[in-house]
Amino acid sequence: MKKDPATRIQELEQFGEFGGVNPSITDSSTYTFLGNEEMIKTFEGEAEGCFLYSRHWNPSNKYLADALAAMEETESAWVTASGMAAITCALLQLCNSGDHIITSVTTYGGTYAFLKNYLPKFNIEVSFVDITNLEEVKAAIRPNTKVIYTESITNPLLQVSDIPELSKISKENNIALVVDNTFSPLIVSPKELGADIVVYSMTKFINGKNDCVAGAICGTNEFINSLSSVNDGTAMLLGPVLDPMRSSSILKNLNTLHIRMKQHSKNAIYLAHKFEEIGIKIIYPGLSKHPGHQVLKSFMNEEFGFGGILAIDLETSEKASKIMEKMQEKGIGYLAVSLGYFKTLFSNSGKSTSSEIPEDVQKQMGLSPGLVRFSVGLDNNIEYTFEKIKNVLTELGYL
Ligand code: PLP
DSSP states (O other): OOOOHHHHHHTOOOOOTTSOSSOOOOOOSBOOOSSHHHHHHHHTTOOTTOOOBTTTOOHHHHHHHHHHHHHHTOSEEEEESSHHHHHHHHHHHHOOTTOEEEEESSSOHHHHHIIIIIGGGGTOEEEEEOTTOHHHHHHHOOTTEEEEEEESBOTTTOOBOOHHHHHHHHHHTTOEEEEEOTTOTTTOOTTTTTOSEEEEETTTTTTOSSSOOOEEEEEOHHHHHHHTOTTTOHHHHHOOBOOHHHHHHHHHHHTTHHHHHHHHHHHHHHHHHHHHHTTOEEEOTTSTTSTTHHHHHHHSOGGGTTOSEEEEEOSSHHHHHHHHHHHHHTTSOEEOSOOOOSSOEEEEGGGTTTTTSOHHHHHHTTOOTTEEEEEOOOOSOHHHHHHHHHHHHHHTTOO
16 A cells, blocks of 8 residues: 555654654764774765764754655655755756756745846756646757756645646656645655655745744755765755754654644635635635646645645735734734744735745736735634634725
8 A cells, every 4th residue: 555645754763862752863063983994984975874074964854854755755855954945955956057947937936036036147047937838848948958846836826736747848858857845745745746856945834833944855865965965065065954953843843744734724725615705816726716726636645635825816915914914913813924834824925925026027927916825824713713804804894
């Protein structure tokens, strides 16, 4: 029987040094060697299981990386100090000056800014496409295309990337498919569907506590080893390593991810149906009218639901501001960026997490100025939460 990603994490036996049920935290930046010969071999990458310096590898980070690799069914993983570190290191490792990347135009604003404003420094060209239009993706391929980059469920428009089809295109053309699965851990298993590399902002659902910023890169042994090579590894040389204290706490949170994802999804689909019922324009991939619904259904791990992110369109940013401020006042959640938290968070995407994207491009990609992205929390009584939201909309004359 094929094991689901949460069961793969659960079956890992990761003990502490003295038999603790949680692995011990290795609170050291450097490691002793019994002999100099062993140290030389470790630097040459020949000594298995030896740690040399925590910017390279740390045992606590290895436990978390192993759990993420088990979740994604990749050979290996590496954990970073932020999601952006994971994305930038993976792309800079894959591309050289003169290469070309094809990316979804709807991506997290920071990723967009890196691709659009930063990579030209290195003479790496980027084409921005509608990732749901496979003909447009194919047409963008050039002889120097190295990477197709996308988010499983895109931020903030919640488009669904057809990972199996994108994988076919990338394999036929010898291109690496890199997928950011931040919005849909456990729900989507990109590597199983043909992605070469999976990246995460663990700041979001994986950690789920909004108490830190962290990221991960999951891929083959060869790729992860290349990233951490002492000679030319992007992660090793740029150095955005995760602190082992943090990786230890994230590992504990990863073990409850399946319960949280189910609750986020259950609450989000409830709200999505209710918003639909009262006539608010809503984007949620769990609704049958969503253009990516059938595609997502065809490859998702259904037991985890359609995810905790939805977006409603309140037409103008002024209306969005008033409603968000009132919702915060009424205790519905927080007016804050980020996502995957136990409380509901909402923000006006065009003026916050997608503000790096110029207004004309926002318009072109269909990002309404009044779009409010909700990261739906773990509320125990979502019916009560919805009543409060409805009261706010009524009070402000929106219903
Ligand atoms: N990827 C996605 C989809 C995101 O939403 C974000 C942040 O909002 C990131 C990556 C960047 O992650 P971090 O803030 O951990 O660097």
